[in-house]
Amino acid sequence: MNPLQMVDLKSQYQRIKPQIDNAIQGVIDSCQFVKGAEVKTFEQELAQYLGVQHAIACGNGTDALQVALMALGLKPGDEVITTDFTFIATVEVIALLGLKPVLVDVDMATFNIDVEKVEKSITPRTKAIVPVHLFGQCANMEPLLKLAEKYGLYVVEDTAQGLGAEYRFSDGTVRKAGTIGTIGCTSFFPSKNLGCYGDGGALFTNDDQLAEQIRCLTNHGMKVRYHHDMIGVNSRLDTIQAAILRVKLPHLDEYNRARLAAAEKYNAALSDIDGLETPVTSAFTTHIFHQYTLKVKNGQRDALKKHLDEQGIPNMVYYPIPLHRQKAFEPYMTENDSFPVSETICGEVLSLPMHTELDDEQIERITAAVKSFFER
Numbered sequence: 001m002n003p004l005q006m007v008d009l010k011s012q013y014q015r016i017k018p019q020i021d022n023a024i025q026g027v028i029d030s031c032q033f034v035k036g037a038e039v040k041t042f043e044q045e046l047a048q049y050l051g052v053q054h055a056i057a058c059g060n061g062t063d064a065l066q067v068a069l070m071a072l073g074l075k076p077g078d079e080v081i082t083t084d085f086t087f088i089a090t091v092e093v094i095a096l097l098g099l100k101p102v103l104v105d106v107d108m109a110t111f112n113i114d115v116e117k118v119e120k121s122i123t124p125r126t127k128a129i130v131p132v133h134l135f136g137q138c139a140n141m142e143p144l145l146k147l148a149e150k151y152g153l154y155v156v157e158d159t160a161q162g163l164g165a166e167y168r169f170s171d172g173t174v175r176k177a178g179t180i181g182t183i184g185c186t187s188f189f190p191s192k193n194l195g196c197y198g199d200g201g202a203l204f205t206n207d208d209q210l211a212e213q214i215r216c217l218t219n220h221g222m223k224v225r226y227h228h229d230m231i232g233v234n235s236r237l238d239t240i241q242a243a244i245l246r247v248k249l250p251h252l253d254e255y256n257r258a259r260l261a262a263a264e265k266y267n268a269a270l271s272d273i274d275g276l277e278t279p280v281t282s283a284f285t286t287h288i289f290h291q292y293t294l295k296v297k298n299g300q301r302d303a304l305k306k307h308l309d310e311q312g313i314p315n316m317v318y319y320p321i322p323l324h325r326q327k328a329f330e331p332y333m334t335e336n337d338s339f340p341v342s343e344t345i346c347g348e349v350l351s352l353p354m355h356t357e358l359d360d361e362q363i364e365r366i367t368a369a370v371k372s373f374f375e376r
């Protein structure tokens, strides 16, 4: 019996160990630790995989989001609309740049931004919308793009949890998450669907000028060495991480399929339980299951969590507190803000182990433990 973990990076590594070890050793032998050739090559391979003109690597997913907003030339006081239910990084960078985060409630079924509620939050100061492809399925991009066009807004996709997911437009066009808006941002944090062995991130765009701006911003605002055209940051992907990602990128689709297969087995075992809702996938998107997240109804979430903890079944609450309730964002909230859906789901969500190495015996053990709670 393999021990259960939320994410099993070790078993995944074991399957590609010779190639990974080789790639790392190659970088050490070259001593090109920063801006080595592997970085450029990885950027090209990633751009090709996504079907986007430009992929620009950077230090992490949070930097990617920050640089995206900087590249768009947003000014302090500009409003940026995003979701109330996401990892903090999405909103943090908006505030950090002196922009005003405007939070919007989410869709009960998919946990993604409720597009119907976005338009009401648009004001003359709104400059951008940042949808997050949460847990591995795309937010509803087509109506968001229509709104963006109507009001002249940029769209920055946070695809840290959605790399490899595909969005289908009503005319049948299919695009990969992160290549649909003005700029896409992702993270290669180890537990992400395409994870490196440390920190890493990237930005995507089809706009040549924006790509150049992004490259310049991630490199101290510098195009020609020691000539600084703008205030930038230092945000780079280490060559070792690029070399690792070059080994893993060709496996990404297979990794995402393994996650989907595990999710389908969870669904088959858990979908008929009263008081439990298995994940819902929208018709316009594939789901790559960065997380497998249940909704536990009737105020039973914490009791189920305790039950699983006692049985040694790993589980996590992503996320326990909606962003509008975070102390850090108090100054941005007003009396009339209301988030009934995110309030509800933060009390219901429970994520089960999800990674590329889950076997049938493990899934059986996990689902049996969940079922035993409802049969008490």
Ligand SMILES: *Cc1c(COP(=O)(O)O)cnc(C)c1O
Residues within 6 Å of the ligand: 060, 061, 062, 063, 086, 087, 089, 090, 132, 158, 160, 161, 186, 187, 188, 189, 199, 200, 201
């Ligand atoms: C992980 C994550 C980020 C941040 O990525 P880092 O590489 O950890 O900085 C941003 N947004 C979402 C939705 C994430 O899941």
